[in-house]
Amino acid sequence: MNPRGIGAQTAGDDVAALRTATALVVLAQSTYRTLQTNTAGGGATAVPLVRDLLAAAVVELGDARSALTAATTGAGGRAQTAPDPAYGPVVDAALPTVRTPADVVGLVLTLEDVLAQTLVTDAAGLSTPALRALALRVGSESAARKATLLMVNSLLSAGRADLVVAPPDLASLPGGIGTVGFPDTRFPTAKAAPPEEGN
Amino acid sequence: MGFVLSRRRVLLGSAAGLLGVGALAACSDDPPAGTPSASPGSPAPTPTTSARVPYVGDQRGVALCAATSALAASLYSGAVLAAGDGRLGQVPGVVTTFLSGAGAQHTEHAAAWNALLTAAGAPAVTGTPLTVESDRRAALGRAAAPTDLLALAVDVEAMTGGTVAARAAEFTDPGAAALAATLAPVSAMHGATAAFLLGRPTGATPSAAGAPLGLDALTS
Numbered sequence: 366m367n368p369r370g371i372g373a374q375t376a377g378d379d380v381a382a383l384r385t386a387t388a389l390v391v392l393a394q395s396t397y398r399t400l401q402t403n404t405a406g407g408g409a410t411a412v413p414l415v416r417d418l419l420a421a422a423v424v425e426l427g428d429a430r431s432a433l434t435a436a437t438t439g440a441g442g443r444a445q446t447a448p449d450p451a452y453g454p455v456v457d458a459a460l461p462t463v464r465t466p467a468d469v470v471g472l473v474l475t476l477e478d479v480l481a482q483t484l485v486t487d488a489a490g491l492s493t494p495a496l497r498a499l500a501l502r503v504g505s506e507s508a509a510r511k512a513t514l515l516m517v518n519s520l521l522s523a524g525r526a527d528l529v530v531a532p533p534d535l536a537s538l539p540g541g542i543g544t545v546g547f548p549d550t551r552f553p554t555a556k557a558a559p560p561e562e563g564n
Numbered sequence: 565m566g567f568v569l570s571r572r573r574v575l576l577g578s579a580a581g582l583l584g585v586g587a588l589a590a591c592s593d594d595p596p597a598g599t600p601s602a603s604p605g606s607p608a609p610t611p612t613t614s615a616r617v618p619y620v621g622d623q624r625g626v627a628l629c630a631a632t633s634a635l636a637a638s639l640y641s642g643a644v645l646a647a648g649d650g651r652l653g654q655v656p657g658v659v660t661t662f663l664s665g666a667g668a669q670h671t672e673h674a675a676a677w678n679a680l681l682t683a684a685g686a687p688a689v690t691g692t693p694l695t696v697e698s699d700r701r702a703a704l705g706r707a708a709a710p711t712d713l714l715a716l717a718v719d720v721e722a723m724t725g726g727t728v729a730a731r732a733a734e735f736t737d738p739g740a741a742a743l744a745a746t747l748a749p750v751s752a753m754h755g756a757t758a759a760f761l762l763g764r765p766t767g768a769t770p771s772a773a774g775a776p777l778g779l780d781a782l783t784s
Contacts, residue, residue, distance in 0.1 A: 414765055421766035488732060488745035498733035501748055508749035509756035516760055532763025535656035543661030547753040550669045551746040
């Protein structure tokens with residue numbers, strides 16, 4: 366087993382990575398909140414289960430933001446309160462085009478994927494066990510939301526909004542729903558935001 | 565930019581270097597099997613009778629993760645068998661597809677952990693040498709309905725993901741840390757799938773059987 370430490374990351378690197386992760390969380394939470402006010406996300410044409418997912422995500426991301434902010438200041442950095450500058454404009458451009466529950470799910474799915482991939486990368490690179498544990502906990506929460514969104518997205522894309530209910534009619538669900546939520550044996554990291562992106 | 569390269573190296577380069585080609589092949593990014601096709605006879609418990617292996621340092625945590633992933637895979641194989649023998653009634657295809665797919669990924673995870681051990685000159689973990697093994701198999705034996713299998717899966721994924729995450733924070737080996745970081749979220753996705761199928765799309769709370777395992781749970 367390689368006896369070296371797990372990375373050459375410094376406290377300054379930690380702060381940059383934590384601030385970038387926080388910026389993605391800020392953007393994701395803001396996007397979820399905005400979508401709650403959209404007709405297709407929280408209004409007349411919303412799917413009730415999707416509405417519940419949005420509400421739960423807002424709470425979870427709020428907790429994540431608090432934890433990441435505490436970690437940032439604990440590492441000697443300034444709290445990040447701004448949304449991610451790379452994906453913020455993407456969201457701004459996409460929001461006016463959201464018309465359907467599928468649009469809602471598709472937009473937050475993109476954000477959750479980038480957030481989770483960023484935190485998974487951080488979980489292997491941050492300099493202390495406590496920071497790595499935090500990144501992996503928050504990243505796993507994001508991955509779990511991604512899995513659920515993938516299932517919902519699959520059903521909505523197939524025109525089966527009637528199956529997006531809790532509890533589901535297991536006998537009616539397509540078999541493929543059983544695996545569509547975990548497409549990768551190892552969680553990918555290619556889309557991880559570079560640490561300086563939101564610093 | 566240097567840091568970006570460093571992050572990528574940690575997750576890709578060093579993992580390849582430490583795990584070797586075999587480990588990466590054993591843990592590909594291919595989607596899981598969509599139908600139950602893997603070795604229906606494989607879930608039979610494999611008692612560990614060998615002498616305790618003197619794993620050192622990170623190796624013990626890697627061995628724990630290997631054994632935990634193997635137990636998850638074995639339980640799911642057993643669940644697929646139970647789903648097919650009629651005692652649970654008609655088990656929906658989506659449930660067996662989930663069990664087969666998640667089990668296949670856990671099998672690959674166990675292989676990747678073991679490849680890390682063998683690359684370091686340590687023996688691979690054989691069977692499922694864990695103190696909780698008999699309890700978990702007994703829980704599977706008590707399943708009386710398809711939803712019981714899903715509830716079991718919620719516990720299995722919490723146990724597996726929590727165990728790997730706890731070790732991830734402590735590993736000093738870059739390859740082990742990178743592997744753990746990319747596998748724990750996959751368990752979270754399995755757990756989310758089971759929760760969704762159970763009718764708890766915002767998350768299901770595991771039972772005590774979902775607690776992470778400590779190093780003392782490893783019996784080999």
